[in-house]
Amino acid sequence: MSSAHDKPVNPDQVVLWSxxxxxxxxxxxxxxxxxxxxxxxxxLFATLFAAYGVLSYSHSYYTGPTPAQFxxxxxxxxxxxxxxxxxxxxxxxxxxxxTGSKAGVINGMIASMVLGGVFLGxxxxxxxxxxxxxxxxxxSGGLSAFYALTQVHAAHIFVGLIWMLVMLYQxxxxxxxxxxxxxxxxxxxxxxxxxxxxxxxYVFVYLWGYxx
Amino acid sequence: MSHGxxxxxxxxxxxxxxxxxxxxxxxxxxxxxxxATILVSGQVLAPFALLLTIMGCAGLAAIAQMYFLxxxxxxxxxxxxxxxxxxxxxxxxITIGLTWWMFSQLYMRTMPMIPGMPGxx
Numbered sequence: 653m654s655s656a657h658d659k660p661v662n663p664d665q666v667v668l669w670s671x672x673x674x675x676x677x678x679x680x681x682x683x684x685x686x687x688x689x690x691x692x693x694x695x696l697f698a699t700l701f702a703a704y705g706v707l708s709y710s711h712s713y714y715t716g717p718t719p720a721q722f723x724x725x726x727x728x729x730x731x732x733x734x735x736x737x738x739x740x741x742x743x744x745x746x747x748x749x750x751t752g753s754k755a756g757v758i759n760g761m762i763a764s765m766v767l768g769g770v771f772l773g774x775x776x777x778x779x780x781x782x783x784x785x786x787x788x789x790x791x792s793g794g795l796s797a798f799y800a801l802t803q804v805h806a807a808h809i810f811v812g813l814i815w816m817l818v819m820l821y822q823x824x825x826x827x828x829x830x831x832x833x834x835x836x837x838x839x840x841x842x843x844x845x846x847x848x849x850x851x852x853x854y855v856f857v858y859l860w861g862y863x864x
Numbered sequence: 865m866s867h868g869x870x871x872x873x874x875x876x877x878x879x880x881x882x883x884x885x886x887x888x889x890x891x892x893x894x895x896x897x898x899x900a901t902i903l904v905s906g907q908v909l910a911p912f913a914l915l916l917t918i919m920g921c922a923g924l925a926a927i928a929q930m931y932f933l934x935x936x937x938x939x940x941x942x943x944x945x946x947x948x949x950x951x952x953x954x955x956x957x958i959t960i961g962l963t964w965w966m967f968s969q970l971y972m973r974t975m976p977m978i979p980g981m982p983g984x985x
Contacts, residue, residue, distance in 0.1 A: 679872060679877050679878075684948075687945050688948065691948060691949065695955065698955070698960055702959055702963035702964060703963075705964040706968075711975055726905065729897065732894075733894065736890055737890070740890040743881065743889075743933065744886065746881040747881045747886070828872060830872040833872040833878060834872075837877050847893070847929055848929050851893065851922050851925045851926050852926070854897065854922075855897075855900055855922035856922065859901065862904060863904050863911065864911075
């Protein structure tokens with residue numbers, strides 16, 4: 653035992669703890685790894701929620717507009733429904749994959765992209781409306797935090813839509829290979845997690861901001 | 865691979881997809897968000913009760929989405945995803961909670977009232 657501690661480890665001669673290494677289950681390993689990434693992404697949102705939390709006091713807006721003056725709850729509720737329906741369509745797409753139905757997966761993915769595009773379009777329209785009213789990030793610390801949190805989420809949606817486009821191409825070109833199936837599952841988790849984060853953004857930023 | 869399958873579509877990650885489960889997650893989360901929106905736009909409750917209610921809606925909607933959409937459960941295949949999430953939640957809550965608490969204490973002791981500004985909450 654003591655000799656093993658005295659000698660430096662030579663990487664060329666190191667013996668792995670398992671002799672009968674069978675190889676990992678690729679899809680399970682990658683899926684778990686991507687879940688780790690998603691939780692790290694959750695910590696990114698945690699820092700932005702914390703920043704919004706400390707910058708949503710009355711003095712954070714100084715004498716400028718507060719969310720109570722520029723948030724429209726029903727408009728943002730329609731955005732919420734577009735995102736939830738998009739996640740549902742993606743889920744149905746993945747249910748079609750169980751039987752290997754390419755058409756089912758592609759149709760579900762296109763529906764999901766269209767609804768995600770509606771969410772993003774409504775978001776851009778809302779931002780342009782606010783900018784036209786002079787409500788821009790540089791007006792106050794509170795507005796900087798509001799824009800940072802909501803637009804980082806919107807950027808995730810944009811990346812998700814690009815990813816869906818890439819996956820449509822890969823399904824058509826490569827079919828349901830192990831790599832493609834693994835990526836589709838990672839994207840499913842990514843997309844569903846954006847809906848979970850949106851629940852918190854909608855309730856704690858939009859609705860709470862509107863009522864205070 | 866280790867299960868002896870060569871067809872990736874037979875993988876449990878693929879086969880656990882379920883239309884009824886995804887639909888349940890969608891309906892529950894949507895109804896909770898609808899309830900929160902109606903309550904907030906109608907201002908029918910006192911502010912503190914309203915805040916507690918919409919926080920409850922957010923918590924339940926997030927749990928429903930985690931369970932029905934992201935398959936966070938204690939099945940053999942998913943248990944490590946669940947363990948990772950359970951470890952993640954304290955980090956998420958502490959990061960937000962402690963930051964908010966520190967700054968609220970700081971503001972309470974240092975922030976002067978500025979004329980023309982609405983009162984602090």
